[in-house]
Amino acid sequence: MAASYREIDYRIRPGKHAERLMMVEAFRRLQFGSLESYQYIGLGSVYFSDFRLFHRALGMTKMVSVEKAAHDRKRFEANIPYGCIEMSWGDTASELPKIDLGVRSIIWLDYDGRLSKSILGDIREVAGRAAGGTVLAVTVQSKYDRSTGDDGGDRSLAVIQESLGLDRIPIETTPQQLRGIGTGHLFRDVIIEEITRSISDRNAARHPGQHMKFRQFIHFGYEDGVRMMTVGVIFYDAGQEGLLGQCRFEDLSFYRDGSDTFEIVIPKLTPREIGFLESQMPRSFDTVDLAAIPPKDAKQYTNIYRYFPNTTFIE
Numbered sequence: 001m002a003a004s005y006r007e008i009d010y011r012i013r014p015g016k017h018a019e020r021l022m023m024v025e026a027f028r029r030l031q032f033g034s035l036e037s038y039q040y041i042g043l044g045s046v047y048f049s050d051f052r053l054f055h056r057a058l059g060m061t062k063m064v065s066v067e068k069a070a071h072d073r074k075r076f077e078a079n080i081p082y083g084c085i086e087m088s089w090g091d092t093a094s095e096l097p098k099i100d101l102g103v104r105s106i107i108w109l110d111y112d113g114r115l116s117k118s119i120l121g122d123i124r125e126v127a128g129r130a131a132g133g134t135v136l137a138v139t140v141q142s143k144y145d146r147s148t149g150d151d152g153g154d155r156s157l158a159v160i161q162e163s164l165g166l167d168r169i170p171i172e173t174t175p176q177q178l179r180g181i182g183t184g185h186l187f188r189d190v191i192i193e194e195i196t197r198s199i200s201d202r203n204a205a206r207h208p209g210q211h212m213k214f215r216q217f218i219h220f221g222y223e224d225g226v227r228m229m230t231v232g233v234i235f236y237d238a239g240q241e242g243l244l245g246q247c248r249f250e251d252l253s254f255y256r257d258g259s260d261t262f263e264i265v266i267p268k269l270t271p272r273e274i275g276f277l278e279s280q281m282p283r284s285f286d287t288v289d290l291a292a293i294p295p296k297d298a299k300q301y302t303n304i305y306r307y308f309p310n311t312t313f314i315e
Contacts, residue, residue, distance in 0.1 A: 046072070065086070139230040157169070184229040
């Protein structure tokens with residue numbers, strides 16, 4: 001199977017672009033220390049899009065990109081945009097344990113495949129060692145894939161159970177619940193439960209006053225050719241409750257602390273229509289003059305106009 005960066009230009013995926021900008025706004029609210037003191041750990045691919053943005057927008061200068069495509073090492077090294085980016089060659093399962101997580105970090109495990117036992121292992125590794133104030137975001141493909149057995153029966157649930165482990169799937173789950181955005185909701189619940197288990201194990205040997213905790217503040221859903229989902233949590237210890245409150249993540253329009261998703265939908269609008277709507281922002285949708293713009297598209301634009309991708313096409 002070809003590496004995903006050879007199939008997809010990650011720079012021009014509009015949903016992903018909007019997601020990055022929303023993440024920047026959320027990260028700017030962190031109150032656990034200066035953003036310049038954080039390290040960023042990500043899966044940069046050959047484009048390093050998130051590394052470029054986070055360095056410019058957040059001032060982060062300690063950055064680590066984990067990359068398993070060592071066979072293409074020369075190409076990756078030729079495309080490293082900044083001297084502060086360190087490459088860690090290997091898959092996440094082998095490389096994450098080598099990275100110092102005692103430093104406050106923003107970690108974005110931005111996978112292009114579906115949730116798997118290997119990914120859950122990476123999540124457990126981070127949750128087991130993350131410093132207070134660390135953010136972990138996990139992105140996986142969440143498209144509903146119908147699978148049928150030889151008898152024609154629906155095996156979609158059985159496939160997920162085999163992939164993640166029977167003990168991770170609630171016993172009351174049905175194949176019908178996986179349809180539409182249901183697979184994404186299940187994956188979100190499995191991710192949160194994996195973090196919960198890891199934190200519980202970590203706290204077993206700690207005094208209650210030193211217990212590590214976490215809170216979800218991001219849950220995105222979007223489609224750039226395939227359905228994707230992102231869950232973001234922040235780790236903090238018992239003494240950092242006040243700092244967490246100062247972040248005021250709940251003031252963000254896209255804040256989500258449960259299974260409900262913030263859907264990133266990029267409307268199909270002409271440049272003139274975008275300009276017409278933009279000139280009226282910020283306003284609630286109910287007060288916007290639509291002219292000839294379809295209401296559904298206009299509403300989608302007002303929901304995300306601050307993060308709307310700006311792309312220039314040359315004819």
